[in-house]
Amino acid sequence: MKQPLLSVKNLYYSYGEKAALSNVSLEIFQGEKIAVMGSNGAGKSTFFLNLNGVLKPDAGGIFFQGKKIEKKGLRELRRRVGFVFQDADSQIIAPTVAAEISFGPMNLNLSGAEVEKRVEDSIAYMDLGDLRGRPPHYLSGGEKKRVSIADILAMETEIMIFDEPMAALDPVNSENVEEILNRLHRDGRTLLIATHDVNFAYRYADRIVVFSEGRIIADGAPVEIFREEEVLERAHLKQPGAMIVWDALCAAGIVSNREAYPVTFEQAAEEIARIGEGRS
Amino acid sequence: MTKTQKRILKFSIAFALAFSVCPTVSAMHIMEGYLPPAFCIAWGVICVPFVVKGFYVIRKIITENRKAVTVLAMAGAYIFVISALKIPSVTGSCSHMTGTGLGAILFGSCTVSILGMIVLIFQAILLAHGGLTTLGANIFSMAIAGPFVSYAVYAICKKCRMNRNMGVFLAAMLGDLFTYCVTSVQLALTYQKEGGSVLSSAAEFFGVFVPTQLPLAVVEGLLTVMIMMALENYAKPELKAIGFEKSV
Amino acid sequence: MQIDRYAYRSNVNSWNAGFKVLLSIGTLCMVIAFDEVMVSLFVIMSLGAFTLGVGKTPVRVYLRFMSVPLAFMICSGIAIAAQFSSLPSGEWNISAHFFYLCLTKSGIKLAVQVSVKAIAGMSAVYMMAFSTPMHEIIGVMQKIRLPGLLIELMNLIYRYIFILFDVAAEMQTAARARLGYQSFRKSLRTFALIAGSLFVVSLRKANAYYDALLSRGYDGKIEFLTEKKRLKAWQAAGGAIYFTAVILIWRFCKR
DSSP states (O other), X not given: OOOOSEEEEEEEEEETTEEEEEEEEEEEOTTOEEEEEOOTTSSHHHHHHHHTTSSOOSEEEEEETTEEOOGGGHHHHXXXXXXXXXXXXXXXXXXXXXXXXXXXXXXXXXXXXXXXXXXXXXXHHTTOGGGTTSOGGGSOHHHXXXXXXXXXXXXXXXXXXXXXXXXXXXXXXXXHHHXXXXXXXXXXXXXXXXXXOHXXXXXXXXXXXXXXXXXXXXXXXXXXXXTOHHHHHHTTOOOOHHXXXXXXXXXXXXXXXXXXXXXXXXXXXXXXXXXXXXXX | OOHHHHHHHHHHHHHHHHHTOOOOOOOOSXXXXXXXXXXXXXXXXXXXXXXXXXXXXHHHHHHHOTTHHHHHHHHHHHHHHHHHOXXXXXXXXXXXXXXXXXXXXXXXXXXXXXXXXXXXXXXXXXXXXXXXTTHHHXXXXXXXXXXXXXXXXXXXXXXXXXXXXXXXXXXXXXXXXXXXXXXHHHHHHHTOOTTOOHHHHHHHHHHXXXXXXXXXXXXXXXXXXHHHHHHHHHOHHHHHHTTOOOOO | OHHHHHHHHOGGXXXXXXXXXXXXXXXXXXXXXXOOHHHHHHHHHHHHHIIIIISOOOHHHHHHXXXXXXXXXXXXXXXXXXXXXXXXXXXXXXXXXXXXXXXXXXXXXXXXXXXXXXXXXXXXXXXXXXXXXXXXXXXXXXXXXXXHHHHHHHHHHHHHHHHHHHHHHHHHHHHHHTTTTSSHHHHHHHHHHHHHHHHHHHHHHHHHHHHHHHHTTOOSOOOOOOOOOOOOHHHHHHHHHHHHHHHHHHHHHHO
């Protein structure tokens, strides 16, 4: 069997009295793009901070390529797993874009030339060339987001975690971010993305993990997850629009192949147009 | 609004009417170039022990708890922002030092001396409040003397089991007034009149600044009380986290 | 805070930061030490021309910044020039029933002299502030070996100031929208409430920011890659000539 890149076994974490994660287990494989869903306060962010080595689990273990990460090795975890925060402002600390991107690599104790190379690569990847000398605190929301992604990109971690990457972005900027996420996937990165956007999760992810009250209540392919009404209800989720439309078309007997869910609205529209042509 | 808050508000209205408060300026920062070299250096030297002490206190806090570094930095930023924030229909563009009094009560005077120093450097460069050559004098009056008095007054009031709000008010107001006395003395020492004593010169400087400073000190005291009450209302866990225990 | 924005836009921004700091502080020290009206006037004119002409800082902005301490100057100017006395002992005396406000020629001269010196000092500092972003000034402080902890705090505080200003501005707008500043009394209350919640926000953010630092491998040291700005020979020569000119003026006037 294929070895998971990162696996979490029976993880527990609590803030003082309040349990935030209980008995969470998950295996993440190389090259996956996983959407992590669940209502606010379900434990997604806490889970991510544990994966990233910022929080220390109360019990349970995290294994990287089969090797257990000891409590002392949490720093090691931070080299392997990068975390793009939801609010870019909470991440950005440096006076210029280039300096900002260099912060992570500098902490990895790389040589000056290597840091410079990584900063250049990330700037090129995120198309930040024009902004390199600018102070991040004067940038727009979408630009800040790109900088915060470049920050983590420059650390060249095996796994990248995004906490609600589209939050507070306008449609064009969220489309840009989605494009970036697609590109990262094509380039072989392993991605974990927390999101509330069911349509995005449905069309983008190849696997969805659902959190509720500190536990994982479902884990599987998008179509399967979005069919389980109980799960959707518990996690305060809705069915994606494309599925609702398709199910309605099936029920009305217009389409027959129920399993062939369209991934995007555009696909659904094409499909429907084709059926219409067939009829006329 | 609680009863106390109402009472304070009533008092502040009466006060405002009586003095027709409209302080538009901060006269507390000694401006660039106002002190001759010997005084610049002397005040700087006087600050050294306090600043060094503050530095060690902060370093100890941070070595014990790394997490404190962002909290301290936020506190510094908070002092800066609060002092630069305009209060529409109360002040024009005044930089009031509410922040340091509050900081002294919350974090202790040693910590504030370092944070205050950094804030003063930023104010001098970014806002033209104060100056670089007068930094020593300004640090002494605003980041050391004022907060020290605030902290002491607050501690004494707490010991005497005085009403908490009264204690905060006195601490902030007296700290403010003391800052301003120190500033007057600093100027008087520099611009001593022929034949006049330092004291009479100080009284003169005190005199010209009184119309703006006295009402400002009272407003500052009131504000600090109200901020503390607001904090008590919805920031108890945060107050506990920074080690500010609830007294009496 | 806008001054930082203008610093980024300044034509002199590309100059070596250490050089600009040296030029500014050096001039400042000379102005204070020489205490000579002609030197002060020369500095006001030359550095003003430099900031406005070479740096291309907008005149309106420059004047606004220079006038910030005007009130302080007027107040302390009066205190320096005048003397309260029971006898009319000055050249000009204003009676105020119980005492006299006495103005002496020497007092007025001193007040003017001090004011000119103060403006010259400000010109020197603002030459730096309008051309050098704050983080580069902090970088220079780091080079002269100020303790790392202090530098780190300064960098973080500077960054957080912007965040808190944004939050505060939003809160104030929201408060204004709900008529929070209609009267003196409401203003005070609103201000206190904003200050209180700003405090809470700042502490909560502080925790989140620490997590963000950790997740990027923070280990007690904040370091960035900085872009190097080289000092050009003609700039250095210009600085040297400028210092010499100031000293010459001082020698000449002192006689």
